[in-house]
Amino acid sequence: MHMAVIRKVVSLKKAGAERYAVNLSRQLKKLGHRVTVIGESIDEELLDELEFLPVRVRNTTSWAKNQSFARNALAVASRGGFDIVHGLSRVPGVDTFRLTDPLQAHWLKVFYTGLSGRLQGMNPRHRTLLELERGIYQGNRTRRIIVQSSLDAKLIQDYFGVPAEKIRLIRNGVDLQTFHFGTRQSGQDIREELRIGDVPLIVFAGMDFRRKGLGTLLEGMGRIQSKSAKLLVLGDGAIPEYERMANRLGIGDRVIFAGRRQGIARYYGAADLFVLPTVYEPFPNVNLEAMACGTPAITTSTAGGVDLIDEGNNGYLISSAYAVEELTNTIDYHLALPSEEIERMRGCCVRTAEEFPVERNARETVAVFEEVLAERKNKRTSQAA
Structure with missing residues (x-):
């Protein structure tokens, strides 16, 4: 054909x-x-x-x-x-x-x-x-x-x-040759590259920061209990505008705007959580890519990723892109989980991605x-x- x-x-x-x-x-x-x-x-x-x-x-x-x-x-x-x-x-x-x-x-x-x-x-x-x-x-x-x-x-x-x-x-x-659990082996190298040490790392990836809900995520970062947690923002969006927002929220030193990076799978593999509180889109493939690397995802029930999330097993859903309190509580809940539960979820993430x-x-x-x-x-x- x-x-x-x-x-x-x-x-x-x-x-x-x-x-x-x-x-x-x-x-x-x-x-x-x-x-x-x-x-x-x-x-x-x-x-x-x-x-x-x-x-x-x-x-x-x-x-x-x-x-x-x-x-x-x-x-x-x-x-x-x-x-x-x-x-x-x-x-x-x-x-x-x-x-x-x-x-x-x-x-x-x-x-x-x-x-x-x-x-x-x-x-x-x-x-x-x-x-x-x-x-x-x-x-x-x-x-x-x-x-x-x-x-x-x-x-x-x-x-x-x-x-x-x-x-x-x-x-x-998802390209399982590129996005896979083995990327977690480079996690320490990524943390050294970002100069963040052994602290919780949350990753966001996208170009249209407004539509993808970065503002909501920044507000959530300002409220979460873990004040050592870092947010890595990947993508060429309106970086200066959101840098100013992070500074106004008092979290400028906890947010890394890295722009577009090659080898994005390594950053997913280094993360504790992937968060995309998007307003709407057909199917955010970044959720699936992060899962393939063993990283649970938080996204909204108003986007196509709703079909992918098995609540509490491979990730979490929040009700909308503006649900700051929900997002804050969900991040807090996940970061407080015992290590064996987190490892169980990592396995669920990989198995989900391997289906697609x-x-x-x-x-x-x-x-x-x-x-x-x-x-x-x-x-x-x-x-x-």
Whole structure:
């Protein structure tokens, strides 16, 4: 099968969707398929292993970039003679689409309220993204929608009326060659690198600090009982703004803003807890990556990670991204656990992650492609008859 995978940015230097595009493409190739990646940019070092077709994008406003990428990516795909065109970015008209970025319709509802929400609804960028979503979910050309969580399956039904028979639930996958329990062996080296010694270490990773709930986590850090605990913030978000917040809360000396780091698995392996109190997103793969390294995760019940958490075994759920007291109490509870209980949880984390290797994700994705091809073949047969 010759497949096109569309993603605006394809990179191992970033987390989340950009990394997923690489992992999926690699695994599809391992399964014997020919894969062509269509996007605006790709890591140069990946060009030796992945076929890549570039997409020209209008380098003006945000809404124009999104609109032109969707239009031009589909045009590139239409000339390629592909058996399947699979979208990981908002591109109406693809054969199959995976809800990879947050659902914009829901995002606007939960992040902006009242007058702010109405004003944001008129923002050209948001209007463009909503238009692209309508084209995907309410259009006739996309035959299957892949979601990563039961939450998103419900959301696309509620917002766009997507029929259940078009939806396929496929959990995200983790690269177990990169993220594994063995990373804990480098924990002491990481602590020496960070100059923190043998104190509780909490890790947060993400680019959009506001959406991912870093403010709530900083407030929680200011209230927890362990005043020696350190917070490591990984990612290139609005660092100066949150450094000022940490200083206002009196915890500036306990928070390390490390920016983007290579070998992120080592930092997960050094951590006592991974915390992502996100407002909403389809399936934060960082939770699964941290678990693969033996680190329990705290996340919100309003994000796709809710399907992953087995409360008290591999992590914990809090009710929202603004539940500071809940988060504080949960961190306190975990840090006070006896060592044997913590080790038990570490084992549960690893076993959870091992259920979701990237290979499984790719196989299940191919099964969806085969459904679409079989459906297309049956339609042609019936028309010929």
